[in-house]
Amino acid sequence: MIRFSDEQAMLLDTAREFCQKQSPIAEVRRVIEAGQPLDATLWQTMIDLGWLGVTIPEAFGGLGLDLADTVPIFEAMGSQLLATPLLATTLAAQVLITNGSEAQKNQWLPKIAAGQIATIALTEANGSWETDQITTHLTQAGSGEMTLTGSKTFVLDAGVADVILVSALRDGALCWCLIDASEIPEGAIQREVVIDETRRSYSLTLSDVPIRADQILPGTAFQKIELAAMLLITAEMSGGLEGVLAVIVGYLNTRKQFDKLIGSYQAMKHPTVDILMGAEMTRSYLYHAATVWRDETDEAVIEAAVRMAKCCASEHFSEAGDRGIQFHGGFGFTYECDAQLFLRRALWSQYQFGDDRHQRQKLGALLF
Amino acid sequence: MNENEINEFRSDVRAWLNENKPATPSFLLPETFMEVGTDQQFEFLRRWQQTVYEAGYLGMSWPEAYGGGGQPQVMQDIVNQEMAAQRVPFVPNTIGLNWAGPLILDMGSEADKQRYVKNILSAEDIWCQGFSEPDHGSDLGNAQVRAVKDGDEYVINGSKIWTSLGSYAKYMILIARTSNEGPNKYAGLSFFLAPMTAPGIEPTPIKKLTGEFGFCQTYFTDARIPADCMLGNEGEGWSVAMKTLMYERGAVGGQAGGLSMMDLNINDIIELARRATRNGQPAIDDPLTRDELVKLVLEAKGNALMGSRARVPALGGTYPTAVAMSGKLRSSELKRKMTRFAVSLQGANGARYISDDALDGGKWQRSYLNSFSGTIGGGTTQIQKNILGERVLGLPKS
Numbered sequence: 001m002i003r004f005s006d007e008q009a010m011l012l013d014t015a016r017e018f019c020q021k022q023s024p025i026a027e028v029r030r031v032i033e034a035g036q037p038l039d040a041t042l043w044q045t046m047i048d049l050g051w052l053g054v055t056i057p058e059a060f061g062g063l064g065l066d067l068a069d070t071v072p073i074f075e076a077m078g079s080q081l082l083a084t085p086l087l088a089t090t091l092a093a094q095v096l097i098t099n100g101s102e103a104q105k106n107q108w109l110p111k112i113a114a115g116q117i118a119t120i121a122l123t124e125a126n127g128s129w130e131t132d133q134i135t136t137h138l139t140q141a142g143s144g145e146m147t148l149t150g151s152k153t154f155v156l157d158a159g160v161a162d163v164i165l166v167s168a169l170r171d172g173a174l175c176w177c178l179i180d181a182s183e184i185p186e187g188a189i190q191r192e193v194v195i196d197e198t199r200r201s202y203s204l205t206l207s208d209v210p211i212r213a214d215q216i217l218p219g220t221a222f223q224k225i226e227l228a229a230m231l232l233i234t235a236e237m238s239g240g241l242e243g244v245l246a247v248i249v250g251y252l253n254t255r256k257q258f259d260k261l262i263g264s265y266q267a268m269k270h271p272t273v274d275i276l277m278g279a280e281m282t283r284s285y286l287y288h289a290a291t292v293w294r295d296e297t298d299e300a301v302i303e304a305a306v307r308m309a310k311c312c313a314s315e316h317f318s319e320a321g322d323r324g325i326q327f328h329g330g331f332g333f334t335y336e337c338d339a340q341l342f343l344r345r346a347l348w349s350q351y352q353f354g355d356d357r358h359q360r361q362k363l364g365a366l367l368f
Numbered sequence: 369m370n371e372n373e374i375n376e377f378r379s380d381v382r383a384w385l386n387e388n389k390p391a392t393p394s395f396l397l398p399e400t401f402m403e404v405g406t407d408q409q410f411e412f413l414r415r416w417q418q419t420v421y422e423a424g425y426l427g428m429s430w431p432e433a434y435g436g437g438g439q440p441q442v443m444q445d446i447v448n449q450e451m452a453a454q455r456v457p458f459v460p461n462t463i464g465l466n467w468a469g470p471l472i473l474d475m476g477s478e479a480d481k482q483r484y485v486k487n488i489l490s491a492e493d494i495w496c497q498g499f500s501e502p503d504h505g506s507d508l509g510n511a512q513v514r515a516v517k518d519g520d521e522y523v524i525n526g527s528k529i530w531t532s533l534g535s536y537a538k539y540m541i542l543i544a545r546t547s548n549e550g551p552n553k554y555a556g557l558s559f560f561l562a563p564m565t566a567p568g569i570e571p572t573p574i575k576k577l578t579g580e581f582g583f584c585q586t587y588f589t590d591a592r593i594p595a596d597c598m599l600g601n602e603g604e605g606w607s608v609a610m611k612t613l614m615y616e617r618g619a620v621g622g623q624a625g626g627l628s629m630m631d632l633n634i635n636d637i638i639e640l641a642r643r644a645t646r647n648g649q650p651a652i653d654d655p656l657t658r659d660e661l662v663k664l665v666l667e668a669k670g671n672a673l674m675g676s677r678a679r680v681p682a683l684g685g686t687y688p689t690a691v692a693m694s695g696k697l698r699s700s701e702l703k704r705k706m707t708r709f710a711v712s713l714q715g716a717n718g719a720r721y722i723s724d725d726a727l728d729g730g731k732w733q734r735s736y737l738n739s740f741s742g743t744i745g746g747g748t749t750q751i752q753k754n755i756l757g758e759r760v761l762g763l764p765k766s
Contacts, residue, residue, distance in 0.1 A: 002676045002683070007680045242686060249761050263763035270753040277698065277759060280690050284673035287683055308666055360662040367665060368639065368652060 002284070002355035003291045007069045011054075015076035018049065023080035025338050032197040037159040042113070043084060043346055045248035053113035056093055067228055075286070078239025081341055085117045087232055088156035088341035092118030092230050095165045099176050099219025108163060108178075108236035116162040120225065121204050125151035128354060129167075133220050137169040138177070138211060142196045147208040148177055148261060152193075154352065158189045158202035166204070166220060185209065196348030198341075223321075227303060230310040230353045231289055237349045238286045239312035241279040244320045244342035248272055250325055256330075262327075271323055278316030285309035296305040304366045311359035314350040369442060371495065375442060381450045390416055396722055396729045398457075398582065400629035401462040402532040402745075403738055405573075406657050410460065410536055411515060417459040417491040420626060426459065427489040427624040430473065435486030436624075444625040448609035459626035459695070460533065464488035468541050468561070470615045470622035473643045475599060480561065485540070489624060496537035498544075498562070498573075498586060499609065508543065508609060509554050513588060515544035517602075520595045522546070522560070524568070524588040526692035530745065534571030534584030537564050543609050546602050557605030561597045568592070578737045579722075616674035632735070634668035637661070637706050637713075644727055646715035663710055671698050690760050697752040700742030708737035 022042060031039060046052065054070050056062025070090060077086070093112050112118055122129040123135065132216020148168055158164060166177045188209075193199045195258055252263030252272060262268050271332070285308055291304035321343030325332040328339055350356070369377070393412055398404050404413065410558045420426050428444040436696025437443075459465065469488045472480050487493035504510045513526030524544060532541070540562045547556035564571065568591030571584035614620045641652040641661055651657045677683050678691040710732040711718045722730035743749045757763040 002673065002680055004680045004682055012682070187647075205758040225706060246686070249763065252763055261764045263757075264766050266750070266754065269757035269763050269766065270750070272761060272763065273753045273756045276687065276690055276756065277694060280674055280677075280685075280687070280694075281670040283683065284691075285670055285686060287677055287680070288673045308669065310665060357659075360659055363666075364655075364658045364660050367662065368582050368641075368658070 001291060002287045004287060005069060005294075007065055007324070008072050008290070011069065012072035012076065014049070015073045016079075017067075018045075019076040019080040019082050023077075025341070026080075028081045028198060037157070037191075037200050038085065038117075043059055043117075046084060046086060046138050047115035048262045052115055053088060055090060055097070056113045056223075057097065060105060061113040062109070066294045067231070068294040071231065071286065071290045074232045074235035075239040075283075078236030079243040081198055081240070081243065081345055083156040083200070084195075085119070085160060085200075087236070088119035088161070089117050090232065091225065091229050092120050092163065092165050095120055095176055095217070095225055096178075097307060098177075098221045098224055099217040101214075101218050102317035103214065104178060104217060113163070117157060117160050118163045118165070118301075119155055119157050119161040119164040120229075121152035121155040121158070121164055121231075122222075122226070123152060123154045123204075125153055126143070127153070129226065131167075131174055134169055134174060136166065136206070138171075138175075138216075139208075141208075141210075143185040144213065148179075148206050148211045152206075153192065153239055154194075155189075155202045155204045157200050158204055159191060159200060164204065165217075166206070170216070170359070174220055174222060176220070177211055178215045178217060179209070179211075179253075183209070194348055196344045198345065200349060223303070226353055227293075227306045230306050231293060233312045233349050233352055234282075234289065234306070234309045235347065236280045237317045238279070238344050240342055241275070241282055241313070241317045241320055244317070244324045244339065244346075245272075245279055246277055247338050247342065248275065248320075248324050251328055257329075268327055269312070270289055272327075273351050275316070275320045275323060278312075280314045282316050285312045300366060304363065307354075307359045307363050307368060310354065311356045311363065314354075314356040314359070318345040318350045347361065363368075369440060374442065374446065378450065381425065381447050382454070383646050384425070385450055385454045388419060388423065389454060390419075396734070397457060398632075399458075399632070399731075399735060399738065400741075401458060401460050402629075402741055403578075403580070403582040404460055404533060404536075405576075405582045407630040410533075413457060414491045414494075417461060417626070420459060423492070426626050427469075427485075427702040429622075430469070430489070430624060432487065433656070434473070434481050441621060445535070445609050448625050448627065449748060452631050455630070458629050459490060459491070461491050462626075462628035463497050463532070463541070464493065464539075465624035465626055467497065467612050467615045467623075468539070469624050470620075471541070471599070471612055472561070473622065475608070476561075480599075484561070484604065485568055493538040494533055494536045495583075496531045496533050496540045496564070496586075498531060498540045498542040500528060500530045502527060502529045502585065503616070507556070507608065511543050511545055511557060513542075513544045515546045515558060515560070517546070517595065518592075518687075521592045522595055522598070524591040524593060526588055526597045528564070528586045528588075529574075529583075531571055531584040531586045532582065534564075534586050535573055535581075537571070540564055540586070540723070541612060543605050543668055546605075550603065554582070554606040555603055558592060558602050559599045559605040559608035561599055562593045563597065566591045566593050571686055574765050576738075578734050580734075592685050622699070632663055632706065632707065633704060637664060637710055640732070641713050642708055644710075644715075644717075646713065651713040652714070660709060660712075664706060667702055667705070671702055674698070687760050690756070693760055694752070696746060697749055697756070698741075701749060704736070704739040704743050705731060707739045711736050 053062035058064040075081045190203045192201045289305040290308035324339035425447045428437035428443040432438035515522040542560040542562040545651045546558040568589045570587045573581040574583045644651045674691045720726035
């Protein structure tokens with residue numbers, strides 16, 4: 001069952017138009033070349049569109065829509081390879097909405113709705129984000145004082161974030177710590193080199209950073225956040241699949257070899273149809289997951305739907321990127337060929353929060 | 369019908385099926401109407417169709433004047449659903465019930481309706497289809513079987529292939545060429561409700577890769593059929609055939625109902641994975657097998673979700689026809705993969721074939737071999753990919 005709300009339909013139209021205008025491939029390349037942590041002008045435009053507040057409750061200055069309602073935005077961004085702090089900020093807001101105290105929500109959600117940047121730090125230096133693999137921990141330091149120690153990686157947009165939400169152990173139990181950027185020691189945040197050059201990824205190394213009790217979130221929902229990240233990344237991947245397919249079809253319809261358009265060769269045509277089928281299936285899984293996210297209450301059902309979607313997207317987007325390179329022949333081997341942008345995006349997305357193999361492993365336990 | 373009436377009817381149907389569902393015979397039943405290979409199988413299935421018809425569960429929405437039930441379509445839909453759910457055998461006269469019958473009701477004469485319709489329902493007259501030809505595969509418009517008018521008869525020469533139930537059929541819906549003139553190849557085609565009993569028509573069974581029979585090649589040698597068995601006018605055969613294909617694909621309603629094949633879905637494969645053993649252990653406990661099974665579940669569920677998304681026009685995307693046009697490709701390939709996997713679940717016993725020693729009598733091995741009828745018949749997977757590449761993605765012709 002797939003249901004598509006009027007809100008989603010409206011956002012889909014707006015977002016597609018916006019992303020096509022703001023992020024043609026030449027602009028994507030310019031952003032990569034410039035290497036800046038943030039395109040402030042673009043960010044302001046997105047704030048003006050109200051995208052930062054879509055999921056934030058009305059009481060805190062947002063629209064109060066469901067996270068699933070942002071799926072069309074991320075899908076549209078993915079098709080144009082537009083990477084902004086919207087992903088990290090939406091996820092961080094979700095952490096606060098799900099786990100934060102009233103005071104924490106009051107302090108941060110209105111600021112986020114108005115454009116402050118937030119991010120989450122889940123993945124440990126060992127490459128795992130799973131709750132039983134977290135080693136970052138709080139230590140009691142005297143009366144009521146605590147300190148936080150640990151190393152996180154793949155923290156998106158940490159370099160420009162106003163607030164970071166960190167997963168950590170406290171007396172053996174997991175919790176979320178909220179850290180204001182001003183309280184993070186100099187040098188703790190370092191830019192990382194990642195395969196998708198549109199991303200701004202950072203490591204976060206914390207050594208005895210003081211934490212007050214009011215920085216710890218009362219809620220301890222972790223899986224829901226992991227699934228939220230998977231859902232939004234899947235949305236980007238679904239868009240990316242559409243984008244790379246357009247690049248491939250464009251080339252197959254213009255490039256000639258042996259006096260024939262290469263799209264007339266079945267060796268190209270048939271695998272391109274396979275990519276189309278993968279894209280169609282991914283989009284179906286995506287909007288199914290969005291439907292289930294919004295309408296279901298059973299956590300296991302939501303988990304299965306999101307994992308299936310992430311699995312399908314990971315497999316098909318990375319394959320489409322891979323074939324996209326190959327089908328461009330010699331040109332595909334060059335930096336100039338746009339297929340590499342999509343392949344690199346596909347690889348980043350595939351490995352964040354579990355690739356297809358990881359998802360299948362989890363699904364085996366959920367399904368049978 | 370209101371909801372109470374519907375529920376009541378559904379439980380009546382369920383109870384009837386429970387009581388009247390035939391016991392599993394000692395021989396392996398075919399899984400689709402295209403696979404009926406022995407008299408024993410045929411008689412079993414024909415008796416089942418008679419039983420269902422006599423109970424009033426077939427042709428429920430067809431006019432009473434021609435042997436139908438004169439009831440709302442929803443009742444037949446319920447019967448079909450319950451039949452699928454209870455895994456009862458299929459009814460063999462599919463071509464009559466679902467293609468020829470609706471066509472005759474739609475455009476046949478009063479005499480045609482009186483003559484053919486009731487016996488289609490009762491399985492008294494089995495129908496077959498004469499569309500494909502040996503040299504033209506799926507290129508229906510290029511049909512070369514000749515029909516030459518001679519007085520009040522047409523003289524037919526040539527041959528048709530893949531005639532399911534050809535040995536048992538009393539009538540054939542036949543496409544033949546009455547003329548080579550006309551602006552294009554389609555113009556010279558005509559459509560007949562041909563009696564298979566006419567001298568000079570010889571259905572010859574074809575042995576399939578399974579070792580069984582189920583299809584015929586039908587030879588026409590100066591076979592004379594009455595001119596009044598033409599449906600539509602001379603030269604209009606193509607449009608009548610297209611109408612038939614609409615019924616065949618379920619694109620329009622009016623079918624008599626009943627199952628035309630045993631349903632195979634991913635839950636059957638999951639169930640088999642629990643039951644079948646590899647190296648003495650349940651197949652589902654083997655991590656590699658499990659991973660393959662998850663892949664198949666994802667493909668099966670993804671296919672279903674594609675249909676679900678296609679019903680939301682706002683989510684049509686760049687290629688809004690992609691889902692609808694790829695249905696046959698996806699479902700036939702999935703069935704091939706599922707049955708192939710089903711064999712692999714049996715470990716060493718995967719090497720067995722139809723016999724008492726094989727798991728489920730060798731049904732899965734046979735199913736896998738038969739699955740190619742889906743990936744080859746009605747335009748091969750490769751042709752489907754050409755069509756999708758060209759008509760959906762807009763790639764140049766091969």
